[in-house]
Amino acid sequence: xxxxxxxxxxxxxxxxxxxxxxxxxxxxxxxxxxxxxxxxxxxxxxxxxxxxxxxxxxxxxxxxxxxxxxxxxxxxxxxxxxxxxxxxxxxxxxxxxxxxxxxxxxxxxx
Amino acid sequence: xxxxxxxxxxxxxxxxxxxxxxxxxxxxxxxxxxxxxxxxxxxxxxxxxxxxxxxxxxxxxxxxxxxxxxxxxxxxxxxxxxxxxxxxxxxxxxxxxxxxxxxxxxxxxxxxxxxxxx
Numbered sequence: 551x552x553x554x555x556x557x558x559x560x561x562x563x564x565x566x567x568x569x570x571x572x573x574x575x576x577x578x579x580x581x582x583x584x585x586x587x588x589x590x591x592x593x594x595x596x597x598x599x600x601x602x603x604x605x606x607x608x609x610x611x612x613x614x615x616x617x618x619x620x621x622x623x624x625x626x627x628x629x630x631x632x633x634x635x636x637x638x639x640x641x642x643x644x645x646x647x648x649x650x651x652x653x654x655x656x657x658x659x660x
Numbered sequence: 661x662x663x664x665x666x667x668x669x670x671x672x673x674x675x676x677x678x679x680x681x682x683x684x685x686x687x688x689x690x691x692x693x694x695x696x697x698x699x700x701x702x703x704x705x706x707x708x709x710x711x712x713x714x715x716x717x718x719x720x721x722x723x724x725x726x727x728x729x730x731x732x733x734x735x736x737x738x739x740x741x742x743x744x745x746x747x748x749x750x751x752x753x754x755x756x757x758x759x760x761x762x763x764x765x766x767x768x769x770x771x772x773x774x775x776x777x778x
Contacts, residue, residue: 651704
């Protein structure tokens with residue numbers, strides 16, 4: 551199974567919106583609504599931020615939203631804040647009943 | 661609130677077996693799926709495998725020949741064994757939980773660094 555494709559880095563200024571894409575295939579992202587997103591700060595474990603494509607766990611700001619079209623899922627962060635600077639990973643369940651991660655995207659808040 | 665904690669040797673010699681345990685506290689290991697994920701220093705996340713509390717397993721195809729994941733419900737623990745390790749297996753190893761695939765991995769343990777070196 552191949553890793554999902556994410557941009558290596560994205561950046562934005564405080565208050566702006568950014569979108570991180572996550573592209574897979576019909577055997578993973580395109581075939582299931584089992585896409586989740588994780589935020590990871592340096593030296594910390596990843597934290598679930600979006601599940602089931604577009605749902606937020608309790609405690610996650612509504613500035614974070616997820617969507618999917620075809621084989622590509624997206625994470626949008628609106629009203630960027632300094633604390634959003636982190637690495638973001640997508641993951642999808644696959645037709646083989648396994649999981650695959652994206653390569654990760656480093657978000658820089660300018 | 662459920663908490664996970666990884667434990668095991670921080671240093672393993674090449675060709676030997678890496679063994680880690682994840683202890684679940686604040687809740688039962690039953691009803692859930694339990695997974696292992698690793699991250700080489702400075703790199704991205706790699707899914708290793710998962711086990712259902714009743715014992716069914718699925719592994720990353722690229723690691724399948726070297727992995728065994730097991731569960732001990734009496735101890736509220738599950739474990740990872742990775743055989744014939746090389747320097748490429750040096751990584752932070754995380755354990756995590758999921759109930760249904762659509763719900764994602766939550767929570768995660770804090771992670772433990774395992775270095776493969778002679």
